Amino acid sequence: xxxxxxxxxxxxxxxxRRQLHVNEEQLIKGCIRRDRIAQxxxxxxxxxxxxxxCCRYVKDPDDAxxxxxxxxxxxxxxxxxxxxxxxxxxxxxxxxINEALSFLRKKKIMYMTTQLDDxxxxxxxHLDHDPLEQEDLLRMIGELPPGYRAVFNMYAIDGFSHQEIxxxxxxxxxxxxxxxxxxxxxxxxxxxxxxxxxxxxxHDIASR
Amino acid sequence: MTSPPDKLxxxxxxxxxxxxxxxxxxxxxxxxxxxxNRIPWLKVAAGLLILIASTTVILQFNRTDxxxxxxxxxxxxxxxxxxxxxxxxxxxxxSQLNSIVERSRNNQPDLLGEDLPVGERTRAExxxxxxxxxxxxxxxxxxRSPQSAVAIQKSVSSIESIQNETAEPDxxxxxxxxxxxxxxxxxxxxxxxxxxxxxxxITYTAEEVNAKYLKKESxxxxxxxxxxxxxxxxxxxxxxxxxxxxxxxxxxxxxKNEWLSINIPSNKRETNK
Numbered sequence: 001x002x003x004x005x006x007x008x009x010x011x012x013x014x015x016x017r018r019q020l021h022v023n024e025e026q027l028i029k030g031c032i033r034r035d036r037i038a039q040x041x042x043x044x045x046x047x048x049x050x051x052x053x054c055c056r057y058v059k060d061p062d063d064a065x066x067x068x069x070x071x072x073x074x075x076x077x078x079x080x081x082x083x084x085x086x087x088x089x090x091x092x093x094x095x096x097i098n099e100a101l102s103f104l105r106k107k108k109i110m111y112m113t114t115q116l117d118d119x120x121x122x123x124x125x126h127l128d129h130d131p132l133e134q135e136d137l138l139r140m141i142g143e144l145p146p147g148y149r150a151v152f153n154m155y156a157i158d159g160f161s162h163q164e165i166x167x168x169x170x171x172x173x174x175x176x177x178x179x180x181x182x183x184x185x186x187x188x189x190x191x192x193x194x195x196x197x198x199x200x201x202x203h204d205i206a207s208r
Numbered sequence: 209m210t211s212p213p214d215k216l217x218x219x220x221x222x223x224x225x226x227x228x229x230x231x232x233x234x235x236x237x238x239x240x241x242x243x244x245n246r247i248p249w250l251k252v253a254a255g256l257l258i259l260i261a262s263t264t265v266i267l268q269f270n271r272t273d274x275x276x277x278x279x280x281x282x283x284x285x286x287x288x289x290x291x292x293x294x295x296x297x298x299x300x301x302x303s304q305l306n307s308i309v310e311r312s313r314n315n316q317p318d319l320l321g322e323d324l325p326v327g328e329r330t331r332a333e334x335x336x337x338x339x340x341x342x343x344x345x346x347x348x349x350x351x352r353s354p355q356s357a358v359a360i361q362k363s364v365s366s367i368e369s370i371q372n373e374t375a376e377p378d379x380x381x382x383x384x385x386x387x388x389x390x391x392x393x394x395x396x397x398x399x400x401x402x403x404x405x406x407x408x409x410i411t412y413t414a415e416e417v418n419a420k421y422l423k424k425e426s427x428x429x430x431x432x433x434x435x436x437x438x439x440x441x442x443x444x445x446x447x448x449x450x451x452x453x454x455x456x457x458x459x460x461x462x463x464k465n466e467w468l469s470i471n472i473p474s475n476k477r478e479t480n481k
Contacts, residue, residue, distance in 0.1 A: 156218055
């Protein structure tokens, strides 16, 4: 017979949740009640997905962590605002992207651009003999200027339209389009330098 | 390679999972705790602010009320003291006036007769009583005290106007005018203490005196309408005073004539008369 107690009860509850794969609704209710175990479960579930997203938008890992912490704190505080329309993960993702964009805006590095023609050959040389992996893709995106990176991330990976990007970043749609095309050119140059590895990566992704 | 890299990056990174640094959860937790603890403090702070604001407002209102109340109380005390003083003075004044009126009654034949020094004395007394201090003190009390009524106000205004006239040289003053002033001062003292029945008697006697000894012309001259103090007006006033037998110059002329008639019984004087 196990001794009764709050900690034990919570522990059992937590274990049972893990075992039963607590559904989304229960998790949200737990987070609304500010149940710390539910909040931790929420973090454990979504942080591995959202942290790379933060790294895509913010190059520096520490900054990416800051964005993750801030966005998750906000999400857990305002989780009651989720009305159930659209996927829960999509709602979280949007919140994290908004936080990343506002971080870039605060740091005033959103439109800091470099000459895209000056491809970092040193980085390409560094990557030359290693097999291209997802982390390399992340690193390549990190090489883009922040504004271009944001537009490319939003359009190519996260599925935003140019209209949405223009509204989110307070730029015109034409600017969004031109930044996307320049980001593409830059990334193509990087990928061309790593053609064999890129082919291998394509094969790996296709085989998954 | 010509195809856009979008697909490669989307496929490679869309579902890419990577554990966040271990410190991230601790920071999130501490942030959540801080915000949870901040809410009661905010409520407490807001409550305190409201409490302080309301108390300061109430205290300020109370202070102003208290200051007004104390000021009014002080003024009441002062005015009551002044009223008491003035009533005392007016009582004294009334007794004096009584005696003066009686004396004037008694001395009236003297004034008309041959006892000149007595007549002069009564005149001097009357002029003194016309400019007596209690009337001024009662005026001051009427001005200061908020309770002393509008009833006094009218008499005060009349007093003021008359006092303006009394500021003029006494030689120009005529005797009945002085008497009318005496009457007004008694009326003031009466309004101060309306309950005193003796003062109504005084008023009556004053009116009686007024009716008996005042001339209508002279009362007309004593009205406060004469505020024009131009040279021409003074000359006209003087001329009118000379006609009046009750005036100072008239008295002097009378005395002169009497003296001349006694001491120099010449034909010339008789013809002049």
